[in-house]
Amino acid sequence: xxxxxxxxxxxxxxxxxxxxxxxxxxxxxxxxxxxxxxxxxxxxxxxxxxxxxxxxxxxxxxxxxxxxxxxxxxxxxxxxxxxxxxxxxxxxxxxxxxxxxxxxxxxxxxxxxxxxxxxxxxxxxxx
Numbered sequence: 001x002x003x004x005x006x007x008x009x010x011x012x013x014x015x016x017x018x019x020x021x022x023x024x025x026x027x028x029x030x031x032x033x034x035x036x037x038x039x040x041x042x043x044x045x046x047x048x049x050x051x052x053x054x055x056x057x058x059x060x061x062x063x064x065x066x067x068x069x070x071x072x073x074x075x076x077x078x079x080x081x082x083x084x085x086x087x088x089x090x091x092x093x094x095x096x097x098x099x100x101x102x103x104x105x106x107x108x109x110x111x112x113x114x115x116x117x118x119x120x121x122x123x124x125x126x127x
Contacts, residue, residue: 016024
């Protein structure tokens with residue numbers, strides 16, 4: 001050891017000699033028990049943080065479940081609308097087919113019906 005280090009240790013020993021022995025016991029307790037106390041406090045704080053994170057995840061999961069349930073209801077609504085739209089398209093197609101047949105045969109017009117001979121009424125596909 002250097003002379004400066006020996007002088008520092010001697011000065012610290014003189015201070016302890018004047019104060020007494022209780023600071024040595026306190027320093028010993030802080031050095032030996034202090035880390036354990038710090039570890040217990042850190043563990044408690046981390047557990048508290050993990051619990052709050054878990055609660056946050058549960059809330060987010062519940063929100064996701066509610067979102068998916070709302071989406072199911074939305075899909076059911078769209079299914080009902082699509083079913084009604086399909087029925088409407090089928091009815092419109094049937095009506096337009098009937099109109100097309102009526103126009104093709106043109107039998108609802110009395111003038112055409114009286115002037116036409118049975119051989120004149122032919123569908124283009126039958127020629």
